[in-house]
Amino acid sequence: MNDLTHFRSPLMRTPFHARTSAANLLNRWGPWGGYMTALCFGDMDMEYTAIRNAASVYDLCPMVKYRITGPDAAGYLNRLTLRDVARLAVGAVQYTAWVDDAGKLLDDGTLFRHGPDDYLICCQERHLPWLLDSALGFDVAVAEVTEDIAALSLQGPCSASALGAAGFDVSALKPFRMMTLPFQGGEITISRTGFTGDLGYELWMTPEQALPLWDHLFAAGAPFGIRPIGSDALDLARIEAGFIIAGTDFVPAHHALREDRPRSPLEMGLGWMIDWEKGPFTGRRALLAEKANKGRTGCCWAWTFRAMSALRGRSSITASGSKRGSSPPPPGRPR
Amino acid sequence: MPTRSSDILVIGGGVNGLACAARLAAKGRKVMLLEAADTVGGGAGAREFAPGYRAPALAHLTQGLDPRMAAGMDLVRHGLEFHPGLATTVLSGGDPLVVRGGTAEGPDSSAFAALHAKLSAFARVLAPFRQMTAPRLGAGNRWGGFLRHGLGVRALGRDDFRELLRMILINVHDVAEDELTDDRLKGLLAFDATLGAWLGPRSPNSLILYLDRLARGVDPLLPKGGMGALAVALGRAAEAAGVSLRTGARVAQVLVEGDRACGVALEGGEEVRAGLVVSAMNPRVTFQALVGAQALDAGFFKRTHHIRSRGGAAKLHLALKGAPGFAADLRSRLVIAASHDAVEAAFNPVKYGEVPEAPVMEVILPSAHEPGHAPEGGHVISAIVQFAPHAPKAGAEAAREAMLEASLRVLEAQAPGLRGLVVGAEMLMPYDIEDLFGMVGGNWHHGELAVEQMLFNRPMAEMAQYATPVPGLWLAGAGSHPGGGINGAAGWNAAGAILEARA
Numbered sequence: 119m120n121d122l123t124h125f126r127s128p129l130m131r132t133p134f135h136a137r138t139s140a141a142n143l144l145n146r147w148g149p150w151g152g153y154m155t156a157l158c159f160g161d162m163d164m165e166y167t168a169i170r171n172a173a174s175v176y177d178l179c180p181m182v183k184y185r186i187t188g189p190d191a192a193g194y195l196n197r198l199t200l201r202d203v204a205r206l207a208v209g210a211v212q213y214t215a216w217v218d219d220a221g222k223l224l225d226d227g228t229l230f231r232h233g234p235d236d237y238l239i240c241c242q243e244r245h246l247p248w249l250l251d252s253a254l255g256f257d258v259a260v261a262e263v264t265e266d267i268a269a270l271s272l273q274g275p276c277s278a279s280a281l282g283a284a285g286f287d288v289s290a291l292k293p294f295r296m297m298t299l300p301f302q303g304g305e306i307t308i309s310r311t312g313f314t315g316d317l318g319y320e321l322w323m324t325p326e327q328a329l330p331l332w333d334h335l336f337a338a339g340a341p342f343g344i345r346p347i348g349s350d351a352l353d354l355a356r357i358e359a360g361f362i363i364a365g366t367d368f369v370p371a372h373h374a375l376r377e378d379r380p381r382s383p384l385e386m387g388l389g390w391m392i393d394w395e396k397g398p399f400t401g402r403r404a405l406l407a408e409k410a411n412k413g414r415t416g417c418c419w420a421w422t423f424r425a426m427s428a429l430r431g432r433s434s435i436t437a438s439g440s441k442r443g444s445s446p447p448p449p450g451r452p453r
Numbered sequence: 454m455p456t457r458s459s460d461i462l463v464i465g466g467g468v469n470g471l472a473c474a475a476r477l478a479a480k481g482r483k484v485m486l487l488e489a490a491d492t493v494g495g496g497a498g499a500r501e502f503a504p505g506y507r508a509p510a511l512a513h514l515t516q517g518l519d520p521r522m523a524a525g526m527d528l529v530r531h532g533l534e535f536h537p538g539l540a541t542t543v544l545s546g547g548d549p550l551v552v553r554g555g556t557a558e559g560p561d562s563s564a565f566a567a568l569h570a571k572l573s574a575f576a577r578v579l580a581p582f583r584q585m586t587a588p589r590l591g592a593g594n595r596w597g598g599f600l601r602h603g604l605g606v607r608a609l610g611r612d613d614f615r616e617l618l619r620m621i622l623i624n625v626h627d628v629a630e631d632e633l634t635d636d637r638l639k640g641l642l643a644f645d646a647t648l649g650a651w652l653g654p655r656s657p658n659s660l661i662l663y664l665d666r667l668a669r670g671v672d673p674l675l676p677k678g679g680m681g682a683l684a685v686a687l688g689r690a691a692e693a694a695g696v697s698l699r700t701g702a703r704v705a706q707v708l709v710e711g712d713r714a715c716g717v718a719l720e721g722g723e724e725v726r727a728g729l730v731v732s733a734m735n736p737r738v739t740f741q742a743l744v745g746a747q748a749l750d751a752g753f754f755k756r757t758h759h760i761r762s763r764g765g766a767a768k769l770h771l772a773l774k775g776a777p778g779f780a781a782d783l784r785s786r787l788v789i790a791a792s793h794d795a796v797e798a799a800f801n802p803v804k805y806g807e808v809p810e811a812p813v814m815e816v817i818l819p820s821a822h823e824p825g826h827a828p829e830g831g832h833v834i835s836a837i838v839q840f841a842p843h844a845p846k847a848g849a850e851a852a853r854e855a856m857l858e859a860s861l862r863v864l865e866a867q868a869p870g871l872r873g874l875v876v877g878a879e880m881l882m883p884y885d886i887e888d889l890f891g892m893v894g895g896n897w898h899h900g901e902l903a904v905e906q907m908l909f910n911r912p913m914a915e916m917a918q919y920a921t922p923v924p925g926l927w928l929a930g931a932g933s934h935p936g937g938g939i940n941g942a943a944g945w946n947a948a949g950a951i952l953e954a955r956a
Contacts, residue, residue: 197747219750251755255746398712400751403922 129154132179133268133328137336141346148349151180151244151264156348165351169314172343173276175335176352178269178320179328182244186237188258195229195237198252200383202396206231211294211311215388221404222371222380224248225364226388228311230296238263242364248372252400268328272335273318273355276342281308281319284338288319302330313352315359362386382408459485459697461951462717462727464704464743465891465930467495469937469944470733471687471696472522473929476948477731478695479525485725486696487717489703489891493691494684496890496897497939503877505828506772509680511881511890511897513817513835514539514786515939517670521584522941526690533686536822538672542781543637544867545791549780550637554671561635568632575617576667578606583668583935583942586950587908587917622904625663626654629793640790643797644813648837649938651763651901653800654793658904665902669940673786679819679826683939707732707739707926709748714925717743729925729956733944735899736760736912736932738891744923753915753922760912760932761903764883764895765803767841769814769860771834772827772877777868783821783832789814789867799840806846808855811863814838831876836860843883843895853882899932908934919947920954927951 130153132138143160155177159165168174186195195203199214206212208231215226227241239249249260272280281288286299288308296309304327312318323331336344356363364370371380382405383389392405463474466488478484492498500510518528540553550559555569581602588594607614620628625646629639643654646663653659676683692698706718707730716726732739740749740757749757781787790796790813799809816836820826826833838860845852857880865871883895892899900912909917911934919927929947931937 193747197751219752248751252751254751254754254758255741398709398748402712403750 132177133325134177134179134270134332136329137332138177138346142348146348150349151182151242153180155180156346158348158350159346162348162350162354165345165347166354168343168345168347169274169316169351169355171275172345173272173274173280173339174314174345174347174351175332175339176271176273176347176349178271179264179267181240181264181269182242183262183264183267184239184241184245184249185261185263186239186249186258187235187261188256189235190256190258191235191237194253194256194258196396197256197399198249199229200388200392200399200401202393203229203231203237204396208233209296211296211309213294214391215383217383217401217405218248218371218380219401219404220371220380221382221384221401221408222374223364223368223383223386223388224370224372226362230309232307238267240269243370243373266325268323268325270321270332270335271312271318272321272339272344273312273314273316275317276339276344277316277318280335280339280342280344283341284335291319301327301334306331313359313361314355315361316355384408459483459727461485461729461731462487462725463696463731463733463929464707464717464739465495465733466490466493466688466698466700467733467930468497468683468687468939468941469930469947470495470731471691472519472526472941472944473731473733473948473951474696474944475526475687475691475694476522476945477951478691480948480952484696485727486691486698487702487704487719487725488698488700491700492684493688493698493700494681496892496937497680497684497687499679499681499684500770502770502879503772506770506831506833506877507679507681507819507826508770508833508835508879509819511768511886512680512939513819513837514673514675514815515670515680515683516666516673517940519584519940519942519945522945525945526687526694528686528690531686531689531693533683534677535674536677536784538674539784539786539817540782541641541673542779542785542787543641544779544781544787544789545637545640545795547637550635550641551781551785552638552641557635557638559635559637561633561638564633565635565638568628571613571616572664573667573671574609574613575620576664578602578609578617579664580668581605582908583665584946586919586946587911587934589909589914589918593918621661621664622658623660624655624657625659626793626797628660629654636792639793640795640813641788643793644788644790644815644839647796647800648815648839649766649897650903651761651765651896652903653797653840655797656800661904661907662902665936666938669938675817675819675822677823680939704734704743706745707743707923709744709923709926712748712924714744714923729927729951731927731929731947731951733928733930733947735762735891735893735930736916736928737762737893737900739926739928740921744926748923750922756913756915760893761901761906762892762894762896762899763901764843764886764892764897765800765840766886766895766897767812767838767856767860767883768881768886769834769836769838769857770877770879770881771836771864771871771875773832773834773871773874774876775830775874776821776832777818777834777864777871777874779816779868783818787816787867789816789863796839803840803842806842806844808842808845808847808852808859809840810859812838812840812856812859814860814863816864832874834864836864838880841882843887845882849882849884853880853885856880856882897931898937899930902936907936911936919950920956925956927956 146157230238307322368381460483496511498510543550557565714730886895
């Protein structure tokens with residue numbers, strides 16, 4: 119982007135754009151992490167139904183990705199995040215979160231351990247300054263690799279069958295594990311992870327593999343009702359599953375303008391993931407103090423959800439059609 | 454097998470470490486003090502820099518010890534005596550000018566007396582703040598003391614209080630211009646305000662450092678037997694109070710277990726356990742080298758890197774085979790600064806990593822006061838030379854040589870023939886001072902003393918009350934309120950805070 123024309127296309131296109139734009143009958147797009155992302159391809163109810171009854175494909179490329187490597191990588195991540203990284207085996211994935219010194223959430227995300235000293239963080243928000251600050255005193259390298267990795271989320275009860283039909287045998291893959299499989303002379307990584315609460319996988323590849331893989335997957339998955347889905351349908355599914363999104367369900371502490379806005383993991387129902395015994399980590403002292411004081415725990419979860427939905431135009435809850443700004447109804451399945 | 458040898462471990466046997474340890478021990482705590490060097494004293498030690506010539510290792514005068522420490526440690530009983538307060542002789546191009554307290558010769562005699570009286574009155578009402586834990590925003594303050602001292606300031610009366618508010622954040626160059634006409638006095642005022650600081654006279658807020666200096670004492674003091682004697686007396690007093698002194702013990706790591714400081718590991722691997730660890734070391738060294746990132750929150754650890762600690766003072770030691778020909782009493786404190794502009798001009802190059810052509814300096818000759826510092830007939834010059842770059846563009850060696858040459862040139866101009874008397878010379882640049890004394894950036898306050906790093910911002914808001922975010926770990930060094938300067942207030946205050954917290 120050295121030609122100073124970046125302002126002409128403020129949103130980037132993902133490596134799947136040729137296919138997603140062709141499939142996007144409604145031409146409904148929204149911004150996500152600096153990318154154009156499809157909100158709905160044609161019929162949100164059908165897309166939701168694909169998640170729950172067949173196989174759905176969601177373009178995951180805008181997910182922010184950081185690669186952490188180096189001899190201190192495990193120690194670094196243990197100090198950064200709430201869960202015990204020492205328990206994460208190579209080839210495994212952890213849903214985790216991280217907070218600032220005051221114990222307020224910065225983001226949640228998934229942590230992939232690709233090798234003994236090689237980790238990948240996938241998350242919603244961009245955190246490079248925080249990750250670099252956190253790296254002071256650790257022998258690690260932190261690299262932003264969002265553009266280097268293309269990813270698809272394949273979710274739904276038929277997802278394993280669709281993968282099998284495409285030649286990817288994932289029958290032995292357990293939840294929160296990943297495996298590497300050959301694809302057209304190269305390799306892709308498939309993890310049994312997702313954001314829907316249903317059976318599902320995430321497929322990780324190079325940007326060059328993106329279109330061939332899309333075509334291959336849709337050809338093989340056709341008998342299973344495979345269909346691309348947009349963010350609207352995904353939001354319904356993830357709310358049903360109780361999954362939260364930074365910026366929607368809580369304000370990341372670094373973005374909060376009002377000092378009472380940031381939320382702690384205890385307030386957000388993520389207290390279960392805090393490993394108090396693993397040793398020091400950023401925010402531990404503040405969270406311990408909050409736990410000791412009981413704080414505002416318990417009452418804020420629902421309040422935050424409603425207030426955020428009212429305040430934020432892109433709230434998922436309003437997707438069911440209510441006017442924004444009014445008290446939103448609970449998310450509903452398609453009738 | 455790790456041993457728990459004491460209740461409290463104090464790291465660092467400088468003035469503040471000794472003061473803290475002694476006060477804690479006197480209150481019945483079992484205290485061990487660990488010092489890396491072979492003798493205690495830190496910046497107050499002595500150093501044989503040429504065969505037969507001993508100079509104060511770093512500081513060569515004190516502007517006054519904290520009176521609570523001096524009395525509480527009974528330093529007189531332990532052999533501490535001072536020479537009478539030193540007069541100051543300002544050397545410049547013209548006639549020398551002798552200044553003692555508020556009494557100056559020359560055309561500005563009455564103006565200087567009035568200025569000195571005014572600033573001394575300000576210093577007097579600000580001094581009590583040095584002896585209390587800095588206030589914090591939030592809970593946990595002892596408001597009684599703070600309000601009492603605040604009322605003391607207000608009791609200056611409306612006009613003087615208004616004048617204090619006008620002046621407290623002003624720069625010393627403006628004050629000199631406003632109040633004085635004699636360049637020699639302007640130079641002295643500017644020099645004394647910026648001594649040991651990373652500020653020029655024109656830098657904002659430079660006057661407050663002069664007020665702080667006056668709050669410590671009016672005339673500079675030289676211990677009988679040299680600064681080394683002060684270190685010895687402090688060490689003896691600490692031992693008499695019950696402190697177990699252990700020298701030659703360099704701490705490699707503060708041990709943190711279960712989120713509590715529980716002791717230290719020495720270089721060589723030995724572990725010494727204690728219920729509390731008090732670091733009288735530089736706060737940046739304490740957290741970055743001794744505690745380490747793992748035990749600290751990421752944001753906090755990052756902020757420790759922002760404690761500004763640039764040193765602009767170099768230390769010059771000259772061994773002379775005869776008496777130098779200064780046009781002054783050799784027992785006075787010689788300040789070579791032609792004017793306030795000369796001080797500013799000496800500061801300008803260091804901002805860009807260069808050595809000034811004509812540094813300004815404070816010179817004392819310990820050998821003029823008593824024998825024992827130099828062979829018979831010889832003399833020792835101890836000079837604090839400003840300003841010296843802490844990261845010179847020309848490289849460490851070249852800058853040291855250039856600084857020595859520039860300093861000799863300045864000295865030769867005031868004492869013709871001095872070069873011919875020199876039989877040994879040592880120039881300690883800020884980076885040398887960092888290596889020898891663990892002072893980050895060579896800043897001898899262990900963090901710049903400047904208004905934005907004072908009181909509740911010293912060294913950082915989270916630990917301005919001597920307690921750190923790591924339970925069981927406390928700070929007691931010059932990096933904490935109220936700063937350094939061979940005074941002991943920081944260490945004494947820290948001990949008070951520890952006792953009060955019943956930690």
